[in-house]
Amino acid sequence: xxxxxxxxxxxxxxxxxxxxxxxxxxxxxxxxxxxxxxxxxxxxxxxxxxxxxxxxxxxxxxxxxxxxxxxxxxxxxxxxxxxxxxxxxxxxxxxxxxxxxxxxxxxxxxxxxxxxxxxxxxxxxxxxxxxxxxxxxxxxxxxxxxxxxxxxxxxxxxxxxxxxxxxxxxxxxxxxxxxxxxxxxxxxxxxxxxxxxxxxxxxxxxxxxxxxxxxxxxxxxxxxxxxxxxxxxxxxxxxxxxxxxxxxxxxxxxxxxxxxxxxxxxxxxxxxxxxxxxxxxxxxxxxxxxxxxxxxxxxxxxxxxxxxxxxxxxxxxxx
Numbered sequence: 001x002x003x004x005x006x007x008x009x010x011x012x013x014x015x016x017x018x019x020x021x022x023x024x025x026x027x028x029x030x031x032x033x034x035x036x037x038x039x040x041x042x043x044x045x046x047x048x049x050x051x052x053x054x055x056x057x058x059x060x061x062x063x064x065x066x067x068x069x070x071x072x073x074x075x076x077x078x079x080x081x082x083x084x085x086x087x088x089x090x091x092x093x094x095x096x097x098x099x100x101x102x103x104x105x106x107x108x109x110x111x112x113x114x115x116x117x118x119x120x121x122x123x124x125x126x127x128x129x130x131x132x133x134x135x136x137x138x139x140x141x142x143x144x145x146x147x148x149x150x151x152x153x154x155x156x157x158x159x160x161x162x163x164x165x166x167x168x169x170x171x172x173x174x175x176x177x178x179x180x181x182x183x184x185x186x187x188x189x190x191x192x193x194x195x196x197x198x199x200x201x202x203x204x205x206x207x208x209x210x211x212x213x214x215x216x217x218x219x220x221x222x223x224x225x226x227x228x229x230x231x232x233x234x235x236x237x238x239x240x241x242x243x244x245x246x247x248x249x250x251x252x253x254x255x256x257x258x259x260x261x262x263x264x265x266x267x268x269x270x271x272x273x274x275x276x277x278x279x280x281x282x283x284x285x286x287x288x289x290x291x292x293x294x295x296x297x298x299x300x301x302x303x304x305x306x307x308x309x310x311x312x313x314x315x316x317x318x319x
Contacts, residue, residue, distance in 0.1 A: 065280035109193025142255035174264030200234025
């Protein structure tokens with residue numbers, strides 16, 4: 001057999017050709033390689049933990065623009081937060097916003113995914129159009145909707161005038177401002193839920209649905225007993241992302257209403273901004289952010305554990 005067709009012949013020819021001999025990699029360098037792979041992760045972790053730890057450190061002081069020499073106050077900032085009525089009002093608004101936005105986006109997203117599940121030409125075109133709201137920055141989308149919701153010159157009221165609904169004060173009343181903020185959030189992020197649900201629908205096995213069709217099962221029975229149980233893990237992933245993001249919303253509400261009218265749309269994130277930046281009570285504002293982080297962390301942990309149980313139940317559905 002020709003040497004060019006064998007690995008040993010080719011290697012021998014290379015070594016015999018006068019090329020430099022291959023140097024053996026030292027043992028300590030081979031042992032160091034796995035640790036070098038985790039250096040980016042360590043740098044990223046450090047970049048997260050350092051400002052977080054520094055923020056925790058600031059919360060035990062009373063840093064403020066009016067007090068250049070702060071004193072250590074221990075947990076006093078947290079005690080003030082939980083004893084102020086403004087905190088509980090902001091927490092109520094935050095929960096209403098997060099629950100309302102996540103619920104509407106989930107229902108609409110799953111509905112849109114079911115409509116687009118068929119491989120029709122119209123469905124394929126609508127899939128491309130569906131992601132357009134996600135390509136717009138939330139602040140830009142909120143400003144755009146703020147202009148459209150203007151009572152006198154907004155296009156929304158102009159379109160509703162033939163139906164006798166013109167002149168609605170969309171963002172000038174407490175209830176209207178909160179509902180308008182949720183509507184903008186729904187417009188932006190419903191496609192996110194729909195895309196995840198659509199991916200889940202297309203990954204479901206076909207055999208259970210074929211068996212149900214042979215047995216004469218109706219659409220509602222098939223959806224309730226097969227589609228929804230197997231699709232629920234995908235939907236729950238979208239719910240976790242959207243609920244977690246809605247709890248710490250800032251950009252949409254601030255660009256649309258700036259927390260008004262009054263304090264009707266001041267969520268916890270905006271309350272922290274007002275305390276730290278506008279009122280220049282830095283430690284108090286950071287304490288608000290730490291409390292919000294704890295709430296988001298606990299809620300996410302509960303939802304992730306529930307997701308694990310749902311995934312186990314979905315795996316038990318006959319494939």
